[in-house]
Amino acid sequence: MLGSHSDAEDAVQETWLRWERNGPESIDNLGGWLTRVIGRICLDALRRRTTRGESSLDAWLSEAIVDEDDPTPEQNATLSDSLGPAMLIVLDSLRPEERVAFVLHDMFSVPFAEIAAVIGSSEAAAKMAASRARRKVKDTPPPSGELSQRRAVVDAFLTAARLGDFDALLHFLDPGLTWHRSNARGHMVRMGANEVLAAIRRGDPDRIEVRKVNVNGEPGLLVLTASGHRLGLMACTVADGRLVGIVSITSRKLLERLRLPGQ
Template structure:
């Protein structure tokens, strides 16, 4: 028979996956999972008829409360807000895979920003984690009818932005390599060939690192921006291939320090979104990746 520790550890990736998708901040998600563990030890073990349902309920409700406060903070955020990149040494790590349940891409997490806390919880629990309406209702403290209405409203709000095409890893890697090569060529036209017409570039500096203060839109403008940035820093840095939110991405080193994490949104074989996190508060877990040989 599994011990209580075994039960919790077996569910931990799912609990983290829910909390991270709700909040987009790794440290906050880990805090919530740790708090769930403490509650599990102090009364939860005896109260839980179904351990998974009990623990998911605890994590979901804490995440809803935490998100309400976070949304107010994000209204005062300097420049675009991007989720903290979930960077792992290997795509096989438990937290990177998040039990392979649904999408954890930056584009998907940004899409969720259109939803309020309860909408986000209902959407994730039903659409991503496959809980039934009766289970979701119990987890968020609503009736089944209310959850159905909430989910319908959430679907309408995100339908136009949901990723429509799955991108294979090899295709993603190949396009990423071409993007780096084109950026370093100094020729904006080469970069532009890889972009969709409506491509967007978003940089998150949080007021602590220099980047764009708003999203840059359009293939021509984005291509010129990317080439300009690369030209400025070519002699002082290099790119390292890493796993970012379950897909290939780039860790950029400048002057020997982690400077940014870049992830791409790909649509029909072209780059539709470029997301660059430079806020040092969101790069705290990156030094452990130093010295990896995969760089360009």
């Protein structure tokens, strides 16, 4: 719902406090009561984010686990509940009511009558909110294949970029690729493989170092200067053997919040 472990913990804690204040003996349907209360808490949190111009991607980055090697079994247990950056961006594009309705219904099978009580609407309006969200979400392809296979695609993409082999790059880039860029000026979206190719042509691979990393369990790339200064982080979404989504972060403020391997 919130895309952030810390925000989720805050929502659960607030729900627990309200449950204690209300008195469990006065609640006839505990499951329904909990769903309604925590749903409203999440809805309020999403509305505050919208007002302040914040995003789930910012929270995702601040909590990101960046590893050079494959995640440990303990990390895998945590990462199994993590959403990828491309999905978080799509969820952030939804209105708070749409996001809440979609998550409650499509992920937890909560009836629309209960969802309507959470978002303060009619049952028909709740159905429409979930439907609008569903149409946006289905256009974002999820990762497919084993992690080792997705890693191999990103590694091959990196090799082709270093060699300037643009024919090979086109093989690994989906024509409809979505490239989200977060820098000091804000967030921008570019569509299509040609946008990535143009950026690679402008680059100078001899002046940077690229380290292969996993970002929240998905293949990524960390770009550094020769002296080790952070320039950018890429999180990649691979489906059917091609890169279908890239989120690149070059904002110095965001990069400084990263905890990198060896730190």
